[in-house]
Amino acid sequence: ARLTSPPGSPASPDLGFDALLGEGDSRRFEGSAALVGKRGVSVISDIDDTVKVTDVANRRELLANTFIRPFKAVAGMADAYACWARAGAAFHFVSSSPWQLYPSLVEFFDQERFPRAALHLKLFRFKDSSVLSLLDKPEKHKIPTIEAIIGRFPERTFVLVGDSTEKDPEIYGEIARKHRDRVGAIFIRGVPPSDVPLARFDSAFKDLPRALWTVFHDPGSLKEFDLASLARR
Template sequence: MGYGNQGLIYLKGGVLENRPEFETKASDKRRRNFRIMLSRYLSSPIPEMDVQIILGKENFTTQTDEFGYFSVWVEPEHSFEPGWHKAIYVINDDDKEIYRTRGEFLIVGQEAEFGTISDIDDTILVSHATQLFKKLRLIMTKNAKTRLPFEGVSEFYQKLRSKGNPFFYVSSSEWNLYEFLQDFFRIRKIPKGPFLLQEYKSGLRDLLFTGGGSHQHKQDKINRLMTLFPKLKFILIGDSGQRDTEIYRQALHEFPNRILAVYIRKIGKKDDFDQKTSQEFEEKGVPLLLLENTEEAFVHAKKMGFIKA
């Protein structure tokens, strides 16, 4: 799922071989779930592959990088109305079409009151990201139909989405998990929005340490969204298990008057923000809340007028 404004659109995709289709059921056994998750990290990327992109009546061409992925900004001659639109991706070999698939991209319009940028693991999806063995047990033995969201997330996010307010999901999960996340969000009725994930990884070790790293890419992608939509203010949602508060604090300073509120789900033993962080948000007039549950965020958002009764 790409995204953009009425003059500039960002699209991303990958070309892989040995990539099976991932049809899962709630009744799938642990062994099958393990095989499917493993195969997500053992597919082979195809570098230097030309990809044709069709948006409406316009055509664009890009090429995959050494990891089999492409990231491209396109400037269509005609603008698209706000909302979701279809993108067609085509691979040709000697001028013969050998593969075609479709994707979507979101155009954010002027009618949006604000946008929401949300983390995924331990913010929406129960992941135990800070507890290695619990995390691996969930990843290896369950699938998109049996993993669970935190209570109330779907209803809260649906309320924030009203009036065309866009959602963006910035996560340290890898692109390997794209289909899993897409399926999970659809089943749990969480608002559709572009995923901004870590780069594709390959190998068993990468599966074992999925979601790790410096998380600096989150900051880079938040900066990209803030720059692409310069008039749009944002609500930021994350958790205390990783570096979300620190990342959002950087955004607070780099993009003044652009953040409406920050909601941080309490994970583990972290009881409070340090005094310096709380003071910085307070001085900027931005509410920073450490939450035990989704209901607390719902009540605050209603009080602030972000959602209606």
């Protein structure tokens, strides 16, 4: 691998690189890495039904929205995240989607003008037993992935954003109880048309301060959150 643009260069705020393969293989892979400060706020966000319309609860619609139809953004989420990015937040997207969707997701995020983010997708291959991981419950991938991110940035504060269709409330509640001093806020998008009983959230966020978590329906309300207050913690 070699650097193609040094950090902080006028051409790009990121660290550009390319990877050259061994003798006899002329393929070249280009990439970039965001430089994240030692301190600050990082947003860990789900993808499906949080920022991208997927309809996970409907298996037929899930498959169509993932593999057939063009990706569609949840209205207002790109603007909300852009607002947080201007306030200095770094972003990680953590999803149980297979890594084979990475190119399509990157194109989608670019087209919809989401902030630059690291993508943490599920790794599997069709030719070995790892294909069975597609059937795993989302927490089996998400919890260790999120804990690894938190461990990698020990002085940053984290905002967790997900939705009500699967297990994000329960996953984020478990993470917040384990890392109470590291999680500054939790936001759960209430996915229409179903109304999730409040008792579910009370259970998911048991033993956590009520002010820590918010269920939202209008993504515009996220822009009102004082992200800078977390950065000063």
